[in-house]
Amino acid sequence: MPAATPERRALIGLAHKAAVLAGLSDDERKAVQRAVVGKESCADMTDTELRRLLWHYKGKGVQIGVPGPKPRGGAGWERPTPSQWAEIERLALSFGWADGLDDGRLASFVGRTAGVDAVRFLSRDGATRVISGLKRWQKSLSKRGES
Known part of the structure; x- marks a missing residue:
């Protein structure tokens, strides 16, 4: 456990105050944390x-x-999981988009599907929408090829 500096006590106090302002019960606060x-x-x-x-x-x-700047990027719970990133890249490659996650065609699809400016800005929910959309598109293409 880190030392209880005045700054740390202030951060803990702010966290508890934020939970109260959000109207959370003690159990809800712990679940969010x-x-x-x-x-x-x-x-x-x-x-x-x-x-x-x-x-x-x-x-x-x-x-x-x-206190302090907002963190950039990261791997918080709202970010896509490693398996989601892998699935998006696998699907992109299956379309022949050789650059995978860096392909401009994938970026265009992600923009239309998830409403973000770049693949790296995807949320976990957005990644789910992108994966579902790519799978539907892939299925429709394979049906067209079978006809």
Whole structure:
């Protein structure tokens, strides 16, 4: 467990205040913390994890000030899983898009399907929509080829 510095106590206090402002019960707060950071207790979190939790609450509309810049990218729970990335790349290659995840044709499809500017901005839900769309497209092409 990290040392209890004044900054750390402030981060933990902000995390609890954000949960109250979000209207969460104690059990709901712990569930959110487990989903966002993987830990139920703020005391077990690192300062970086506490900031990630605070940015999560802020992203959900809770009006709090978060010390430090918003994290960029990363592998949080809302990001596509490694298996989703692998499936998207496999499907892209099956269409002959040789650059896989970096192919411009995939980027166009992702933009139309998930509404993001680039493949790297996909959320987990967006990745699911892209995978489903690519599979439907693949199936329609194979039906056309059979006729």
